[in-house]
Amino acid sequence: MKTDFVKGHGLGNDYIVMVEGASPKMTEANVRLLCDRNYGIGSDGILLLGQPTPPFGLRIFNPDGSEAEKSGNGLRIFSKFLYEYGYAKELSFPIDTKGGRVRSTVTVGADGRVTAVKVDMGRYSFNPSDVGILGRSNPMIEEVLRLEDGTEIRGSAVSVGNPHFVFFVEKIDEDFIHEKGRMIEHNKVFPKRINTQMVRVIGRNEIEIRIWERGAGYTLASGSSSCAAATIAVHLGRVQSPVRVHMPGGILMIEVDENHEIRMEGPVEEVMTGHLSPDLKKRLE
Numbered sequence: 599m600k601t602d603f604v605k606g607h608g609l610g611n612d613y614i615v616m617v618e619g620a621s622p623k624m625t626e627a628n629v630r631l632l633c634d635r636n637y638g639i640g641s642d643g644i645l646l647l648g649q650p651t652p653p654f655g656l657r658i659f660n661p662d663g664s665e666a667e668k669s670g671n672g673l674r675i676f677s678k679f680l681y682e683y684g685y686a687k688e689l690s691f692p693i694d695t696k697g698g699r700v701r702s703t704v705t706v707g708a709d710g711r712v713t714a715v716k717v718d719m720g721r722y723s724f725n726p727s728d729v730g731i732l733g734r735s736n737p738m739i740e741e742v743l744r745l746e747d748g749t750e751i752r753g754s755a756v757s758v759g760n761p762h763f764v765f766f767v768e769k770i771d772e773d774f775i776h777e778k779g780r781m782i783e784h785n786k787v788f789p790k791r792i793n794t795q796m797v798r799v800i801g802r803n804e805i806e807i808r809i810w811e812r813g814a815g816y817t818l819a820s821g822s823s824s825c826a827a828a829t830i831a832v833h834l835g836r837v838q839s840p841v842r843v844h845m846p847g848g849i850l851m852i853e854v855d856e857n858h859e860i861r862m863e864g865p866v867e868e869v870m871t872g873h874l875s876p877d878l879k880k881r882l883e
């Protein structure tokens with residue numbers, strides 16, 4: 599790759615893509631600086647290519663410097679990058695993440711550019727140890743979570759490779775997710791912290807969600823959050839698969855099958871390619 603980084607977004611959830619060996623060290627301080635919207639490039643995270651041949655290696659970093667196991671939008675952005683920069687020679691290829699192996703299939707337009715990606719995201723799990731809940735063996739399904747300010751929220755916890763807490767509402771309340779998102783993320787029930795989705799059921803195959811991401815805060819869209827919200831909604835019989843998931847940034851299609859497999863399909867765009875300035879490099883470790 600002739601540039602230091604590529605930046606892309608999936609429905610307004612933006613990521614910087616870098617290649618291991620040609621990138622700055624992924625220390626907490628460096629990741630924070632690169633993702634900073636005032637002092638750095640600015641993004642909701644970093645995608646780092648490790649193994650450059652199939653199965654490709656992907657590490658995912660949140661803007662607070664923590665490492666995530668999986669990212670749905672990140673996987674679409676990364677898949678487009680792999681195909682367009684010549685790493686992937688086929689339309690369909692496997693990617694290894696810390697949250698398990700997935701398979702991406704890219705849709706290519708007449709101009710040779712990837713416009714959409716379908717990802718076989720792997721299997722979901724309600725197992726508390728997969729979700730990062732310690733000291734219990736039964737799944738957390740529609741249970742009351744008490745926050746530090748006394749607020750009680752009835753919700754469910756699921757892992758789609760990374761951990762999510764999902765709760766349903768009659769009416770979307772933006773202020774509530776902004777006010778309580780951080781308290782849910784840092785609740786002592788989830789020692790590894792957690793992503794959160796507020797979900798409103800719109801119809802038999804349709805939901806609307808708002809997202810608070812672990813390590814990133816409020817985001818316009820999240821692929822793994824869409825998978826988690828759709829999974830819980832299907833599991834509780836509130837909707838049927840396939841599920842159209844509406845978010846402020848746009849819509850993703852999610853399929854959840856009887857073998858607990860999840861598939862996600864949605865658009866992706868590149869925003870820019872770039873070089874790190876010597877000024878920024880001086881501030882990196």
Ligand SMILES: N[C@@H](CCC[C@H](N)C(=O)O)C(=O)O
Nearest residue numbers: 666669670671760820821822
């Ligand atoms: N934006 C992502 C999720 C990124 C990881 C998440 N913040 C975590 O810590 O698990 C997506 O599109 O799935």
